[in-house]
Amino acid sequence: MTETTVQPPSTAGSGRTGALARLGSVMAGRARVVVGVWLLVLIALGSAAPSVFSSLAGAGWQANGSESVQVRELAQQHFGGNSSAAVQVVVHSDTAQVSDPQMQAVLDEASAVFAGDPRFGAVLEPQPGMSISPDGNTGILIAGANASADDMVRAVDEHKAALTGLSGDGVEVYPTGASALWSDFNKANHDAMIQAELFSWPITLLIMVLAFGSLVAAGLPLLLTVAGLVASAGGLVLLNQVTPISVWAMNFAMMFALALGIDYALFMVARFRDALSKTADAHRAVAETMATAGKAVVLSGLTVLVSLSAVLLVPAPAVRTMAVGIMLAVAFVLAATLTLLPAALGALGGRINAAALPYATRQQHRSPRFARWGQLLHDRPWPFAIAGAGVLIVLALPVLGLKVAMPSIQVVPEQAPVRQGYELVQRQLGEGAPGALQIITPADQADSTAEAAAGAGIAMVTPGQSAVDGSGWVMMQALPAMDPSDERMSAVLDGLRDRLPDQAMVGGAPAENLDLQQALNDYLPIVISVILVLGFVLLLVALQAPLIAALGTLVSLGSTAAAFGVAKLIFQDGHGAGLLGFTPQGFLDGWGPVFFFAMIFAIAMDYTVFLLASAKEQFEHTGDARTAAVEGLAHSGRVIFAAAAVMVAVFFTFALAEPLPPKEMGIILGVAVLLDALVVRLVLLPVILRLTGRAAWWSPAWLGRVLPRISFAHH
Template structure:
């Protein structure tokens, strides 16, 4: 009982009149207007949220300023409609069937359907020996691109079902190519996300009931989540009519609204219940909660936004617009956490414990089990620390052999039209047929360029006849196989005449992969730097902040080591029921690093802020560590458990990309919340002892004072 009394005393001691505490008091005093404003926001934005995906774009995956994009722009001006986003329709029938009436009728109907869409500027029929197979059984019809890439992706979505419906017994019609692939991918990804959402909601509610033990407390995280979803969805609908925003922005906004809404509500509600248990009135408990847990939530939200900001340095439109959706969700959840949630808590008061469910092991603010764990780590830090590092390094080792690549139609479910069309093309024209290269040169260099293409060992003997238009020459070359197209493109760019542009779907994927790899160190550096600065401003402890940031990198590396085994090597294919694609998507390391780092900061901030607060009160490093773990251990476990379940639901269906997302994020959060924050982080604090909170005087003068309301910053380390 003495420990509980100490914890309650510590809790009430934190009721310093900070601006966040005053904000909590203001919210408690203005519950009705706050509720009315948020209801109006939810209704106004929520009315448009279901239609957000119709206002968002489907492409955006290109490397701005790359040679392949320059080639596409040149094709758009010199050969209108011939760029890589033209619609490719494969018509496959029996051997020698191209001359038969059935094939001729089908080809005519395909052309007629293409003509009906406003995004198609013209139709190119089959050309003998170029877009017809050697056995005269397969032909390709091309719908010229009369709209930007996003418009062609939308056109593919409108036409793919109508074109497939033209199939007859013995003749198969499928739309394929980049526009069709992205259309199928976006549709399958959205469907998978919706299925995951439907599955995650009841599971999340069940876990929250286990965590809190009461229906009322379990419902508050869902309140924040819905607020974030409705607000972000409505704002994305509005922004989508002003500028191009990737449809992925909505997907990730949904995911982050769930993850952060639950995390932030857990932190706030647990602290509020502890303040009530300490004997405070609901209004004073609200002030204390916002002055303490509210600050941790605010810094966590700012860290998430900082990590998202790092992504905007990547010269890929999707990487600049997806953070917009996530950022809007974070801002909506954060605003609701700092205003709507304290208003609701002050109104509920002790009613927060209403609707009690008889479950054992609910989250209380202080856990004697985690306090005992803290004492054990303090007594024997090295064995536990070495074991944790060994496990993480073992999991991270496979990342050294990680291969990346851009997704293709092969990564889509088997019933996707673009994947079926690609397989038909490969069967009729060769493995590299879907990776055709478009080489644009000037008339003087045409002969030399053709000679290089015909002499290349990885280009099939047949190179399509040169086409001339508006002072440019277009040469189309087919690689022997899609797998080696990347190295072929790199070699051709070295050997072709100066000024030659190599474009086409494979070249655009290659350039995108290079751009992502080149900017990975920059994104990592920016995210780590901004995260360190925010932790430094909060904790005023450079050693603790630096160690926390470094350990996040270790957990991320371990998560990608697991990703290599699952998605590249296919070690779990028989269990998971899918076929590994032989690589990890090229956008995954750079994108997921930022997301993992942002999510990990939730637990980092909550744990270190609690430990620092206890250290400022007592100047006893051992007591601070034990009480920090006792006060946050169960909350971190509960938050991480909910988040892991949510992420794993994304790994159950759909194309490879959302599966990667679910597995990588779930593994990263699990490792970070267990091996890092509840084991390695405390071990680090034990080894550093009071030095963990040391702040040099010169740095103390430079760093803005936005730290915790628990005493003055430490100068030289105290004994402990």
């Protein structure tokens, strides 16, 4: 026996008897206390916030537990720090030899830079046949890593200016190596992110004013955003004292705090202004807002947090902590939305419409324009269903040919010292010289390891060096015959590992990149599965309706696939590369599918919750599926459209960045939001509600007994 579940007006949790309605009343009634508490929190966390970018970790791009990470740890313990984290200083002259006094003086000065810092281990002078070019004009000084990979990036941050400052009198000096790469890479991306954020704020404010029609109302989302940003920045600095947090975490936190802060404020303020038009009691209007829009915001925030939590499964510190950064920002924005915003709304009351534009006084929560659009979709569902699905399918098809790899040196600006040094080493010592593979083996297997290492794809194997502590290990370097980012490197590494004796291990920067890429590939289907299952469960709990919960999850997957299809056309195939100002690498950055999938799906489900919560509210009031579909869109369409416009503006500003990763992020997320809002939420999902009718809201009786009772109606 089954039944359709429609919450009656008296259901607990609806109206002002619900927990969120009571919370809203309390916050509105104690506005000064709430604001005071938030000020104390922001002062406490804000005191740590200014140091966020200098405090956070710069590395972490590794697969924990992998063979390459084990090699790095052994190299640091037993070989004076000559690991992948060591700093390589390229010294070059067109006229002088490395052995000349002029070059030796520069090498001595470089050694002196490292001498006073305990983070650096043994300093190895350039060696003939290994780190001196055949013509003798280029040498590589190696400063061992005596600290973690994150600390080595910080060390390069502090000393690279002194090292590059040694250039002059015909001698060029460039710090290179993985630590220097991450130092320059992080700086370039951080600068680009800040520039894009600053550029996006005026655009965001303009869209907000147009959406709200009031300067006062438009300022409230910025209140939430600033609170979320300051709190999450300080929180990340404090969390970094416990475990290293990637500096990228703050970059993404900034973007999500802005995007979701505006989303949530739009939904809440629009509902508050509607409630205020029916009652002069601001506190009662806040309670109604929290009982309806507040539930949708809570469920949306939980969906975002759940989607990003799946990324924590990936054993890569940088990827995990980027997710942590966004989750922290979302948590603070959500907390501000449920406490600070109701307090502000209760205090403002009718003044929420102060400094209003002329058309704003005529603006209603229910949009007649979106009501007409909803009716059109209801009357002619199949043409729109076919067109919408066709757009997503066509755009998603290229994803079948998507290639992924870790970023090449090309993602660093041409003028960056690390890139100049990298390319100089390639010209002077060979294509594979900047990315030597490190082989560590027991001393009794050194000869057989050296013999086996000299195979396909390996240009040279250096003589073995015994461990400085007499531990019985031997290290040798295998120089690839191709650029370390060449797609053939994966086969070279696999072949090398297959040939070597059982106890021999292969590491080095190229191996660490490839091991990380393999881990990302292995965990991608797991992360996607977890996100889909958890997203479905949350929608099921929220809507109490299995069919629409499943279909809502499925269409979110469609817009995500289409976004990656567009990413393949742009960043792998190079369509539009000239317009966007970049040189395609021939692949998408390796961490993109795992991380961007979680971000896109979280945003997509955000809009899904807004639309379906509104439709469910209408269905609970009327019991009519047609009314739910049309009126749900009429009451949420404007908010979804405005929120998407803000997000697209925010994300597309990152497309203007020079470094490739922020550009990838901006384009992929911007396209995803554009497709999700215009094609999925404003076309496909309303059409699905039309085609499924009452079945969309059907729920078996046993499910109603299992799930918590949630109602979106306010009575």
